[in-house]
Amino acid sequence: METFELLRSLSEASGPAGYEGAVSRQIEALWRPFVDDLRVDAMGNLIARRQGTGPAPRRSLMAAAHMDEIGLIITGFEGEFLRCHQLGGVDRRVLLGLQVWVHGRHRLPGVIGSRPPHILPAAQRQSIPPWEELFIDVGLDADVLRDQVRVGDPVTLQQPLLALKNGRAAGKALDNRTSVAALTLALEALQHREHTWDFYAVATVQEEVGIKGAITSAYSLAPDLAIALDVTFAKQNGDGEAGVFELGKGPTIGVGPNFHPQMVERMREAAMTEEIPFIIEPLPGSSGTDAWGIQLSREGIPSGLISIPVRYMHQPVETVAIRDVERAGRLLASFAVRLTPEFAIRWEDEA
């Protein structure tokens, strides 16, 4: 599977938080050849299982990548214009002049219009309008509009995936379709490698509005170990050194209270054994990812985090190095195949 094309099909699919149906179906089709069974749970999480080769009862590893993207939701009408608000942490600074899809009765192209500078008071030229002053224009008359669109209809960004120089790609929803791509590549790799543990691939929902899918799917699966895949901040124009990671230098492995030290250790070993470049990412508090919720499921789950560096997060021009996506997939597969039937997590001070 060619990675850019895989990423393109995932990036361009529609799946804002709470409305993941379309991207879920896309992922299901991609995963079917590599898994033993697939189901969708009450919240909409897509849960796939690869059975391990070890003797029953087998323990399980859950790998979660959220499939929802940030988007907008229609909140009301103002004549022939639509009012909207965010689904997830939308950066209002990128909305003006943006082209969107309004998913009403049909998929309608729209634009969030910007008043021209000629009639804007000087003070407003740099200011970003509040939500009440932003309108989506789909070019329909008011009465037709009411028939085509309802309050609650979701809106996604229009942005085809672009191939930039040096193996980089730019587009919308790379948070977190890059991770879904990496998880897909891992499933493909596991098809040709032996793993004794059961492997659950979960495309979670509603991460962007509260890591909701992760919480309920972890409870349902009760895995022995879990790894979340998400994105982290890639170094970009204006950054210092702290808290950012260079594109193309590999995925990051999270270290901090969200992650069991032995998970971190084994992830490092898995990377080093297969010569996968990685960077240790310090996360002193909440990781802001599915791992934060999964760790607290039931009696607690030892968790890890693999993150893919992405520039311009939560904007339609998120940018990633394709090989970091591939490396993340390889790291996950490498970790999974190294789990032996005898392996157990233990703290150093346990008897």
Place this chain on the structure above:
Amino acid sequence: MDLKLLDRLTQTFGPSGYEDEIRAVIAEAITPYADETRVDALGSLIGIRHASEGAPGAKRVLLAAHMDEIGLMVTHVEDKGFVRFTSIGGVRAVNAIGGRARFAGGIIAPIYVERREDASKVPELQHLYLDVGAVDRDSSPVRVGDTAHFVGPLVSQGTRLVSKALDDRIGCYVLIEVMRRLEARAHEIHFAFTTQEEITLSGARTSAYRIDPDLAISVDVTGTGDTPKALPMDVSLGQGPAIKVKDGGMIAHPAVRDALIAAAERAGAPYQMEILLGGTTDAAVMQLVRAGVPSGCLSIPCRYVHSPSEMVDTADVENAVEILLTFLESSL
């Protein structure tokens, strides 16, 4: 409308965590209509209606309305007897000044604000105090930790009802009415009058955990967009109950949302589609218990939420009952 019941519901003491009195009132009201009742570990009251034997496709449904109200807790009694407090739930200073607090034992205290250097700045709770009529700390009838709720009698005027604590005693009223009028036994229904919604939503979370329902619906108030200079919101008083699409804490499960719409249309009841930008309900936590519960919310549009003079429309309340009755009669 049963104004006598509503009066008892709105006026009875019950800030978050201190719901004993309101629970007793509701327990008395629902006992004739429940097959069994019980009280949860955190004090929520559950009334259960069983499905008929062998009812095909019977689901376990959880309907929740919270019985706690916002209130105050004493933090400090000053030398001169004035009382400082913190909020139980979302209390805005501007809504409290000039009003009255009533303590559990019955003492009434005006709520006022210190003289401020800059009177144009919005006051905060730390600038407010209660006057219980004591002249010094030693003779104060209240102490640190005591709780109070707000004074706000129920008034009925035309189709409008005004009272404190319509959030969410009007939801409790709706559930009691549904229990009273429900004849169908298509599903096993747990009517939960939850605690602590205004502070942590912990009553609903733990009740839902224990009940482990197939789907859950909260009945709570929501805001409106129809008052002067209100933020745009497509919900107005008197235009029907609101079926929640999304609020500040959750996205309603589309299947539950659509089932409520279908029930409204079958019942011939007006309804509105709701997106509430700030605030959430019990449904937000019920949704996440165990392996997840498809959840939604039927809202009563309400003006002036979290003030002593909340306002709803009786038609919206009655239509909410109709929609729920129709909903509970259908296959889910």
Place this chain on the structure above:
Amino acid sequence: MNELIDHLGLLSNAPGISGQEIEVRRAIRPLIETYVDDLRVDALGNLIAYKAGQRTEGLRVMVSAHMDEVGMMVIDHTGEGDLRVATVGGIPDRLLPGLTVRVGHLAIPGVIGLQAIHRTERGSLNKAPSIDKLVVDIGATSRDEAERLAPVGTAVVFATTFETMGSSCMGKAFDDRAGCTVLVDLLRGGPYPFDLVGVFTVQEEVGLRGAQVAAYAVAPDVAIALEGTLADDLPKDEPDVSPTTALGRGPAITAMDRSYITPPRLLSHFMRVADAEGITYQIKQPGIGGTDAGGIHRTRAGVPSITVAVPCRYIHSPVSVLREHDLAACARLVAAAAQQLTSELVRPTTAPDA
């Protein structure tokens, strides 16, 4: 009393930031292992101690105290061999200038220094620099050396050594090693009429986290969270304000904080027992802070919970101060109140329970 102070000293000196509590577990184990029936460590690192009771009262009682303290973590290195750090838990920037710390499990000494006052603009003397402008100097002279000695993720704690002075104790991390001390005392005591599960929790400071999974596993009927809580009984411009809690006024009982509310019946029980035992107590100023009870009370089908704390000045700073008397009184109150817990106290009133 001496034993309480000895234990407090041992536990206070042990290093343990959120997510790296192993040294605190190591310090606690020998103090309790011969007094309990089972000890285990769960997936997050909580130390869970089971002490079977006489079972005259059919309750499972969970008592918790958190092992983690606020501290810092190495996040990067400089070319000159210094460490860049971030806080783990709440430490205000203004505590960092001139701080001495211990780095990693080898407790390497380190310092956080500022530019000399002589060379600093007057205007900057009133404001503390933010942490991302500061470094920890351990004496290393190259990035390689720094990375070897203190790789990314290494814990950094206040370099405070416990001591007593008159009737007070001074040391770091009384939030919540004071609570741990009381829990150790409780586990060494008894017998109790019910099964007692003592949980030394992890990661309270980053979101009341360890307590949640421990409570899920233990599934108690009632929970008591033990804390070292803030005492703000210092001179202020406005003297007639609540101190939150005050030293010397005994254990502080929580009626309500930002994370949960104590059921009134449980609250009155503790107050009644205190009165009966002649223990002076105070009600912590309602609405301040959060504790493990916030995580515990909402697990599974709900757990009635209460927090009882030792008042401590200057928590979340290098040196806290508490009164020995308050620590001892807290231990007495919790033991007495726990001894007298009954099923009726734990259940709410009205309506028969199925």
